[in-house]
Ligand SMILES: Nc1ncnc2c1ncn2[C@@H]1O[C@H](COP(=O)(O)OP(=O)(O)OP(=O)(O)O)[C@@H](O)[C@H]1O
């Protein structure tokens with residue numbers, strides 16, 4: 001029954017039975033929420049317990065950190081040339097992996113978007129494929145591809161391609177689903193083939209968003225590429241792990257500084273471009 | 284010029300809305316038909332069924348000597364090439380240039396990636412695009428992004444795209460709904476000039492009785508998805524036409540979806 005808001009002082013006949021009152025301050029949480037909270041708390045406490053993260057350990061850790069910094073400063077630029085070369089390799093790994101991943105994401109996204117998929121079964125299959133690529137962490141992909149193609153940047157590139165497809169496949173497909181149906185219908189009514197519609201109406205509408213997502217993936221790939229090097233998939237990570245294992249902290253610190261500069265640079269440039277693109281798309 | 288025969292056409296949407304109820308009429312080649320009816324009376328649904336964007340629940344639509352509702356994907360593409368449609372909301376690809384949008388009118392008749400981009404389109408087609416744009420007086424805005432144009436200009440781009448398609452049967456859905464009265468007249472004049480010079484068969488939905496009577500050879504009136512009026516335009520009085528809109532807001536309460 002509708003309650004019409006009324007300014008009259010006389011109470012409405014049907015509102016006398018139920019006096020209006022403010023909503024209760026406190027709702028009893030549902031049993032499901034209670035169980036969830038208890039389980040979450042249990043994991044949290046157990047996690048604290050097994051890590052033995054005591055204040056004493058943290059305090060002692062600080063003194064070791066001091067030890068590390070003492071040896072690391074000043075950073076040693078002796079191998080700066082090869083460090084920069086390896087950093088470049090890391091960046092290039094990220095770039096190639098991201099570009100491959102983004103390009104391969106295009107057909108996958110077409111199959112994985114509700115409005116362009118040729119068949120519900122293909123939709124389900126390609127969505128699952130993208131999810132699979134995404135839920136397996138990049139480091140695990142790296143280890144798998146090292147088995148496939150051996151140590152080196154090739155494995156890193158393949159891992160980053162898989163990682164980027166997991167990300168871009170999902171975002172591209174979601175963007176395609178958001179496209180307004182009007183222009184697509186107009187081309188369909190003209191008699192255009194599905195592939196012409198994809199190139200004529202769908203890609204033009206989605207392109208700015210595709211580029212923005214790809215740049216975002218590139219930023220994440222550059223960070224991943226550093227870590228992938230630690231397991232032997234090429235690039236600066238290899239240098240870092242060598243210096244660390246040989247306890248040459250001053251060289252390691254130099255590597256960390258170079259990584260910091262490169263990652264920051266990539267992020268800044270990428271977000272600048274993204275802002276441009278999104279600005280243009282709306283202006 | 285293409286003949287059109289709609290026979291006992293009904294359309295019920297999956298949510299139970301009966302949009303069309305046993306609609307039958309025949310359009311003769313070169314005839315100019317205006318479709319009238321209140322909001323929700325099924326005009327757009329009828330036009331969408333005719334290009335196969337909506338599948339009828341029952342009944343048949345014959346265009347030339349082919350049946351739309353039983354055509355397979357390939358036959359449907361061939362049929363659609365001959366049927367131009369101008370939508371109420373223009374339905375242009377907003378991030379592309381005027382030129383590119385008009386070029387897309389050729390996508391039905393020409394396969395292959397050359398036609399996807401203005402840069403790779405054959406010279407002959409590029410010249411045709413400019414002719415179509417000149418016909419609607421928009422050649423000077425060919426390079427402009429289409430979403431920077433005014434509503435009236437976008438409508439003319441949609442008309443140019445239709446010219447590029449070069450159909451024999453033309454369907455127009457409320458061409459003047461988002462235009463001011465003067466631009467509305469201009470758009471109707473332009474459309475009807477084109478219709479007459481190319482001798483197109485045209486079905487055009489309108490909400491303006493005066494425009495309907497000025498331009499139509501024949502008026503078809505829909506009410507609750509059924510044809511209630513079908514007569515030559517000059518035989519109809521305002522009174523008969525306004526009956527189409529009477530109290531229809533009371534008994535066609537739209538069900539929320
Ligand atoms: N996709 C859809 N799903 C369900 N119902 C729909 C759909 N499209 C239209 N309808 C319903 O079908 C009926 C006819 O709609 P239609 O758009 O054909 O009317 P119209 O005559 O074009 O109206 P208007 O003058 O407002 O454009 C309406 O009741 C509408 O709500």
Ligand SMILES: [Mg+2]
Nearest residue numbers: 326327328456
């Ligand atoms: Mg309509």
